[in-house]
Amino acid sequence: MKKIFITGRYGQLANEFERYLTKNSIDYIALEINELDITNFKSVVETIKDCSPSVIINCAAYNLVDQAEQDYLIAHKVNVLGPRNLAISSLECGAAFVHYSSDYVFDGAKIDDLYIETDSVNPINEYGKSKLLGEKAVFDITSSALIFRLSWVFGEGKQNFIYKLIKWQENSSFLKIACDEFSIPTYTEMVVEVTMKSLEKSITGLYHLTNTDYCSRYEWARFILKKLGINKHVHPVSMSIFNLPAKRPAFSAMNNEEICSLLNIQIPTWQESVEFHIKKYLHSF
Ligand SMILES: NC(=O)c1ccc[n+]([C@@H]2O[C@H](COP(=O)([O-])OP(=O)(O)OC[C@H]3O[C@@H](n4cnc5c(N)ncnc54)[C@H](OP(=O)(O)O)[C@@H]3O)[C@@H](O)[C@H]2O)c1
Numbered sequence: 432m433k434k435i436f437i438t439g440r441y442g443q444l445a446n447e448f449e450r451y452l453t454k455n456s457i458d459y460i461a462l463e464i465n466e467l468d469i470t471n472f473k474s475v476v477e478t479i480k481d482c483s484p485s486v487i488i489n490c491a492a493y494n495l496v497d498q499a500e501q502d503y504l505i506a507h508k509v510n511v512l513g514p515r516n517l518a519i520s521s522l523e524c525g526a527a528f529v530h531y532s533s534d535y536v537f538d539g540a541k542i543d544d545l546y547i548e549t550d551s552v553n554p555i556n557e558y559g560k561s562k563l564l565g566e567k568a569v570f571d572i573t574s575s576a577l578i579f580r581l582s583w584v585f586g587e588g589k590q591n592f593i594y595k596l597i598k599w600q601e602n603s604s605f606l607k608i609a610c611d612e613f614s615i616p617t618y619t620e621m622v623v624e625v626t627m628k629s630l631e632k633s634i635t636g637l638y639h640l641t642n643t644d645y646c647s648r649y650e651w652a653r654f655i656l657k658k659l660g661i662n663k664h665v666h667p668v669s670m671s672i673f674n675l676p677a678k679r680p681a682f683s684a685m686n687n688e689e690i691c692s693l694l695n696i697q698i699p700t701w702q703e704s705v706e707f708h709i710k711k712y713l714h715s716f
Pocket residue numbers: 438439440441442443444445463464467468469470489490491492493494509513530531532533534562580581582583584585590
């Protein structure tokens with residue numbers, strides 16, 4: 432019988448795993464940062480040894496993209512050392528290991544097509560650098576890990592663009608949203624389902640996991656407001672006007688065909704998943 436060990440409890444993705452595993456009566460343990468700090472090697476090894484899981488899923492991460500420009504030491508500790516510690520533990524207890532990376536490993540300079548797994552990486556901010564080094568740290572320990580690169584993750588909770596957009600529009604007469612930043616909104620429910628299917632098939636390696644189709648942040652914002660029935664003017668602007676500490680890739684949309692063909696599945700478009708999510712959680716916005 433599978434026993435799943437989840438880090439980063441109460442994050443968006445970990446929440447979704449908990450919902451899925453509870454609903455499907457799968458045995459799991461999920462720990463938050465105060466119960467298990469993934470940067471603490473001794474505590475990671477001992478805790479995981481005690482639990483003796485068959486699968487370790489790392490949902491913990493340092494995700495504050497702008498803050499990471501200053502706090503890069505913390506970002507690197509959580510996003511590089513953390514997954515490394517977990518990968519070592521997975522080997523020690525013979526568990527499968529799943530980790531998540533990001534589209535920000537790319538610089539956004541590819542203009543002719545979506546990014547595929549074998550494209551060259553070149554992160555342009557500290558967060559992206561830490562996520563790339565995290566991938567490498569894991570594969571240096573074990574080649575049998577499974578890593579998915581995600582982008583613009585949304586699910587239940589407050590740390591995502593949908594929730595933030597709803598709050599911004601409550602306090603302003605119009606919104607300015609970047610129309611020159613492109614990627615793919617990616618739904619936590621889909622990520623959990625594809626991860627579980629991949630584990631069933633013992634898939635290992637590095638894959639891009641996103642919803643299908645891509646958009647600018649401006650298009651995403653317009654779509655969300657339309658589906659919520661909110662009539663607010665959204666002004667398209669260049670992301671440069673926000674003067675954010677971290678540079679973002681202009682185009683970081685990734686191609687999900689590799690994992691789709693391995694699992695013989697189709698992944699819904701981002702529009703389908705955003706609409707589904709908004710209907711499901713309308714009461715909580
Ligand atoms: N969110 C996105 O748009 C996005 C885009 C691309 C890739 N990803 C990747 O997708 C994965 C899941 O992201 P998510 O959106 O679910 O992230 P999230 O909501 O920010 O959750 C991350 C969780 O990790 C916890 N954490 C931070 N440092 C930790 C530590 N040292 N030990 C244990 N837990 C720690 C956080 O706790 P605190 O809240 O208390 O800090 C938080 O609960 C991550 O690998 C992320 O890098 C996310």
